[in-house]
Amino acid sequence: MSAKELVDYVVGEFESLANPEQAKPMAAYMKTTQPFYGIKKPERVPVYRQMKKRFPPKNQRAYLAAVKELWTRPHRECQYAALEYACYFKDFVNAGSMEFYEQLVREGAWWDLVDVIAAHLVGKVLLKDRETLAPVMDQWIDDDDCWIRRTALLSQCRHKEKTDEKQLFSHCLKRANEKEFFIRKAIGWALREYSYADPKAVKSFLLENKAKLSGLSLREGAKGLIRNGLMEKSELSLH
Numbered sequence: 001m002s003a004k005e006l007v008d009y010v011v012g013e014f015e016s017l018a019n020p021e022q023a024k025p026m027a028a029y030m031k032t033t034q035p036f037y038g039i040k041k042p043e044r045v046p047v048y049r050q051m052k053k054r055f056p057p058k059n060q061r062a063y064l065a066a067v068k069e070l071w072t073r074p075h076r077e078c079q080y081a082a083l084e085y086a087c088y089f090k091d092f093v094n095a096g097s098m099e100f101y102e103q104l105v106r107e108g109a110w111w112d113l114v115d116v117i118a119a120h121l122v123g124k125v126l127l128k129d130r131e132t133l134a135p136v137m138d139q140w141i142d143d144d145d146c147w148i149r150r151t152a153l154l155s156q157c158r159h160k161e162k163t164d165e166k167q168l169f170s171h172c173l174k175r176a177n178e179k180e181f182f183i184r185k186a187i188g189w190a191l192r193e194y195s196y197a198d199p200k201a202v203k204s205f206l207l208e209n210k211a212k213l214s215g216l217s218l219r220e221g222a223k224g225l226i227r228n229g230l231m232e233k234s235e236l237s238l239h
Contacts, residue, residue: 003062003068006069007070007073009051009055010078010081011078014037014075014078014081017039017044023036023037026076027076030076030110034074035074036076037076039077047081048081051081052088060092060096064100067083067085067100071104071107079113083120090124093120093125094128094129097125098136104117105117105145108147109147111150111182114147115150118151118155119157122151123154123155123159126156134167137155137167137171138167146182147182149183150182153171153175153187156168156194157193160197165194165201168191168194173212185216185217187213187221188218188223190221191220192224195225196224199224199225202221203225207235211238
């Protein structure tokens with residue numbers, strides 16, 4: 001398998017499925033000028049399935065090359081395919097890929113791409129090798145790039161009971177004063193996900209820090225607690 005063969009297959013399939021009438025609305029929804037083929041996810045899934053079956057990487061180098069070749073194609077669906085491929089081959093989701101994942105975050109720079117990288121790539125590496133990656137996340141949370149900061153916040157979203165609570169809460173407080181919507185939302189999302197594993201800890205954190213956290217972060221963080229009857233909306237009020 002070569003990266004070129006993989007890309008030729010995916011691009012060929014996508015071109016045959018292209019729907020120009022859907023392409024413009026899809027681009028408008030993502031607020032991007034990047035071209036779309038106009039292929040919705042259910043139509044892409046069979047292509048993904050064959051892509052992974054027919055073109056598995058033999059080693060780390062082949063894995064990174066394949067993802068890069070898909071990622072650098074002009075249409076957005078190719079970035080989606082790149083991330084689908086990257087996430088599927090879990091043996092290569094490791095610290096050796098982190099420099100490349102950082103590049104993808106900086107280049108992707110939008111939620112539909114970054115959130116997949118954060119939860120399914122960076123987050124998986126962090127869970128596998130916390131000793132190595134936790135200090136990296138401590139650097140990322142202060143990065144000038146808001147998408148790198150968002151990635152640091154979301155990197156533990158799927159860690160459940162294995163979440164490093166101290167680091168999560170520290171990161172949320174570090175970014176609590178930010179005005180950026182995508183950071184405020186990420187704080188809330190990260191707290192909400194952890195609340196399913198440890199509702200008591202998240203409730204205490206929200207109540208202790210409600211004067212510091214934005215309304216958006218508070219509402220998002222408390223959603224699961226309120227839904228499950230573990231917290232009242234009124235508790236979020238500062239008065």
